[in-house]
Amino acid sequence: MSACLVPARVVSAGPGPARANRSSRAGNLAAVTSVGEVVAFLERRYPPAWAESWDRVGLVLGEPDAPVATIALVVDCVPETVEEAVDAGADLIVAHHPLLLRGVASVAPTTYKGRLVHRLIKADIALFTVHTNADVAAPGVSDALAIRLGLSSLRPLVPASDDDPRRGTGRIGELPAALSLAEFAARCARVLPPTAWGVRAAGDPDREVRTVAVCGGSGDPFLADAVRAGVDAYLTADLRHHPVSEHLADGGPALLDAAHWATERPWLDAAAAELSAGLGVRTVVSDLDTDPWTVHVPSTGKPADQWLEAKESRP
Numbered sequence: 118m119s120a121c122l123v124p125a126r127v128v129s130a131g132p133g134p135a136r137a138n139r140s141s142r143a144g145n146l147a148a149v150t151s152v153g154e155v156v157a158f159l160e161r162r163y164p165p166a167w168a169e170s171w172d173r174v175g176l177v178l179g180e181p182d183a184p185v186a187t188i189a190l191v192v193d194c195v196p197e198t199v200e201e202a203v204d205a206g207a208d209l210i211v212a213h214h215p216l217l218l219r220g221v222a223s224v225a226p227t228t229y230k231g232r233l234v235h236r237l238i239k240a241d242i243a244l245f246t247v248h249t250n251a252d253v254a255a256p257g258v259s260d261a262l263a264i265r266l267g268l269s270s271l272r273p274l275v276p277a278s279d280d281d282p283r284r285g286t287g288r289i290g291e292l293p294a295a296l297s298l299a300e301f302a303a304r305c306a307r308v309l310p311p312t313a314w315g316v317r318a319a320g321d322p323d324r325e326v327r328t329v330a331v332c333g334g335s336g337d338p339f340l341a342d343a344v345r346a347g348v349d350a351y352l353t354a355d356l357r358h359h360p361v362s363e364h365l366a367d368g369g370p371a372l373l374d375a376a377h378w379a380t381e382r383p384w385l386d387a388a389a390a391e392l393s394a395g396l397g398v399r400t401v402v403s404d405l406d407t408d409p410w411t412v413h414v415p416s417t418g419k420p421a422d423q424w425l426e427a428k429e430s431r432p
């Protein structure tokens with residue numbers, strides 16, 4: 118969480134009428150939808166079968182018959198975003214990252230995740246996860262990221278193995294005009310949700326960038342796909358020293374490393390708009406930066422040779 122760069126409690130209301138005077142799509146006084154109806158809506162839009170085999174998506178907590186008037190959308194289900202949802206009067210949280218990805222033997226409130234489970238149940242808030250099934254959807258997580266960066270003519274970086282050519286992991290698109298890598302990195306830092314991490318770029322700062330691949334979240338498994346696609350640059354998150362160095366040495370595209378949360382946060386707005394339009398519910402989207410990095414300090418030390426020189430000239 119970034120305590121200083123991003124306001125700690127910012128919840129932006131999505132489209133949809135306020136809870137107190139909400140009316141139905143037919144214009145009558147309104148009925149609230151149910152957890153079960155939200156689950157059915159989301160599973161039609163993001164079928165669980167599209168999720169990776171290791172992933173855990175779907176309903177985590179909540180009675181199917183429980184009423185839902187307000188849905189909160191978050192990248193991470195953590196204590197701070199849960200409290201935002203409580204404050205917003207949410208009945209259900211749609212989270213991108215699974216709270217319970219691996220098997221658990223206990224949800225006792227003496228554990229971190231157990232406390233979250235108890236808090237949600239006591240606050241009568243259901244929890245639903247849409248993860249890798251949203252990554253490969255069309256539109257999906259990387260569409261929202263690509264659109265935020267100003268890319269158009271979008272197509273998958275790694276097409277899904279089915280009949281829909283729009284679906285798949287990552288997206289490739291075109292900038293309206295070529296930019297240098299340094300200019301493109303500055304643009305990304307300007308238009309992505311603010312984080313302490315910001316945006317790093319690897320490659321010649323003057324390199325021309327026009328065709329760009331993006332992948333929301335940890336996209337280093339797809340470096341080779343970005344090379345094969347012949348793009349000028351590839352933006353994702355969680356990139357590492359050796360894969361990046363070797364990729365550049367092999368003549369691959371320039372690389373941009375953004376904050377994981379910032380690459381997935383744009384999708385929340387798209388999902389909120391779909392839920393509001395499809396179910397008439399009120400939606401709130403969390404802007405709380407849940408990236409773990411909270412401080413980023415550009416180097417201010419002198420290069421090593423200057424240090425040596427300074428030492429040698431010391432009296």
Ligand SMILES: [Zn+2]
Pocket residue numbers: 214333334335377381
């Ligand atoms: Zn992610």
